Amino acid sequence: MQVAARKTNLPHIVTALPGPNAKKIVERDHQVVSPSYTRDYPLVAKTGRGAMIEDADGNTFLDFAAGIAVVATGHCHPQVVAAIQKQAAELIHMSCTDFYYQGTVDLAEKLASIAPGKGAKRVYFGNSGTEAVEAAMKLARYHTKRDKFIAFNGCFHGRTLGSLSLTASKAVQRKHFGSLLAGVFHTPYPNTYRGAYGGRPENASADALAHIENELFKRLVDPEEVAAIFVEPIQGEGGYLIAPAEFLQGLERLCRKHGIMLVADEVQSGMGRTGKWWAVDHAGIEPDMICTAKGIASGMPLSAVIAKAEVMDWKPGAHASTFGGNPVSIAAALATIGVLETEAIANAARVGEFILQQTAGWRERHESVGEIRGKGLMIGIELVRDQKTKEKAPELRNRVIDMAFRKGLLVLGAGENSLRLAPPLVIDEEQATFALSTLDACIAEAERAL
Numbered sequence: 001m002q003v004a005a006r007k008t009n010l011p012h013i014v015t016a017l018p019g020p021n022a023k024k025i026v027e028r029d030h031q032v033v034s035p036s037y038t039r040d041y042p043l044v045a046k047t048g049r050g051a052m053i054e055d056a057d058g059n060t061f062l063d064f065a066a067g068i069a070v071v072a073t074g075h076c077h078p079q080v081v082a083a084i085q086k087q088a089a090e091l092i093h094m095s096c097t098d099f100y101y102q103g104t105v106d107l108a109e110k111l112a113s114i115a116p117g118k119g120a121k122r123v124y125f126g127n128s129g130t131e132a133v134e135a136a137m138k139l140a141r142y143h144t145k146r147d148k149f150i151a152f153n154g155c156f157h158g159r160t161l162g163s164l165s166l167t168a169s170k171a172v173q174r175k176h177f178g179s180l181l182a183g184v185f186h187t188p189y190p191n192t193y194r195g196a197y198g199g200r201p202e203n204a205s206a207d208a209l210a211h212i213e214n215e216l217f218k219r220l221v222d223p224e225e226v227a228a229i230f231v232e233p234i235q236g237e238g239g240y241l242i243a244p245a246e247f248l249q250g251l252e253r254l255c256r257k258h259g260i261m262l263v264a265d266e267v268q269s270g271m272g273r274t275g276k277w278w279a280v281d282h283a284g285i286e287p288d289m290i291c292t293a294k295g296i297a298s299g300m301p302l303s304a305v306i307a308k309a310e311v312m313d314w315k316p317g318a319h320a321s322t323f324g325g326n327p328v329s330i331a332a333a334l335a336t337i338g339v340l341e342t343e344a345i346a347n348a349a350r351v352g353e354f355i356l357q358q359t360a361g362w363r364e365r366h367e368s369v370g371e372i373r374g375k376g377l378m379i380g381i382e383l384v385r386d387q388k389t390k391e392k393a394p395e396l397r398n399r400v401i402d403m404a405f406r407k408g409l410l411v412l413g414a415g416e417n418s419l420r421l422a423p424p425l426v427i428d429e430e431q432a433t434f435a436l437s438t439l440d441a442c443i444a445e446a447e448r449a450l
């Protein structure tokens, strides 16, 4: 009898989880690695290919987390690996702070060409999302000679002390870290499911804009002192909340009116994840700066601030980083962008739409599904205890994540009670179907256990 070959693009679990090798590594990790990391389940990744991860015991998983929305082209895409290997054999580092590389110029030109708007751009390179945000904060102060910032409730911009002053995601991220930057003001995000600040969901954009003009600018800070407004066009850690186009357009007008820099933090939403290069492209706005990282180099550490050329006017020595824009990460980014523009962005738009269509009936089937929202392959499923009251269901969400892991599907949470679907942008419909049927079953099982 002929046995059908096992599909390599779908999961296969061969041990109890965690398996014996994974268990040993987790135990050693708990002795020596910083306890500040938040691991939802004991995945010990060993190898990766495309959207599949193999663990230390030979179990394979379908990865709908992508290293926190990082491996845009999938794990170890052959073109990215070849670019890294070639560059590593030629030159690993000299520091673009002190010397020139062709790759840095190539990538800066490419990023400038894909950034919104026709005007000239300049690009600063760092190594992580938080460094891009720090650089944007400093550049906004430098350029405007103002020192105040506005950010949104629920936002996440990083964990170093400057970016942490903007971040308003979870109290644990701030607890015991003392006073942060003075002069940062937080304002409601246009949450179209719950409304901005208790208002009606359909008024979320208008309410969120009015709050800035009528509350912040009248009572707390004169707009002439505000250097920048930082906005995630889709809040990532906040729960995959999508700011409506009219809100982003209104924010752009408000910034222009008051001479405030508009900074789009596209660390999570950028580099094609939403089916366009940038989430702001869906609203047709042109921020003064875009921060990008995560997906830019398929897992190699790299970040960038793409600014309007007239805004990036700082002088030599004003800001730099030893490793920022290192040749190996740059080579990975150039290869990544090649894959994104030839296939992966279009695939993200197509498969993302497929997922939204396939899940359209879930609210009727599952009392705990509050809302499913997304653009491209940045999709959030908000789980609630009751669709009418919208009471959040964090325990149920956490249970679904754990159950999915045990069935071979890797997902992460976002916000207090949402599931985040952030797979590599190269997944196919069969993988999407597997992920959805797994989540469907896990949600039903978790609901029954309530």
Ligand SMILES: Cc1ncc(COP(=O)(O)O)c(C=O)c1O
Pocket (backbone or CB within 6 Å): 068, 128, 129, 130, 131, 133, 156, 157, 158, 159, 232, 236, 237, 265, 266, 267, 268, 269, 293, 294
């Ligand atoms: C929107 C956004 N900005 C900034 C960051 C910080 O990036 P990093 O962890 O690379 O410092 C993140 C990370 O999740 C993010 O989602």
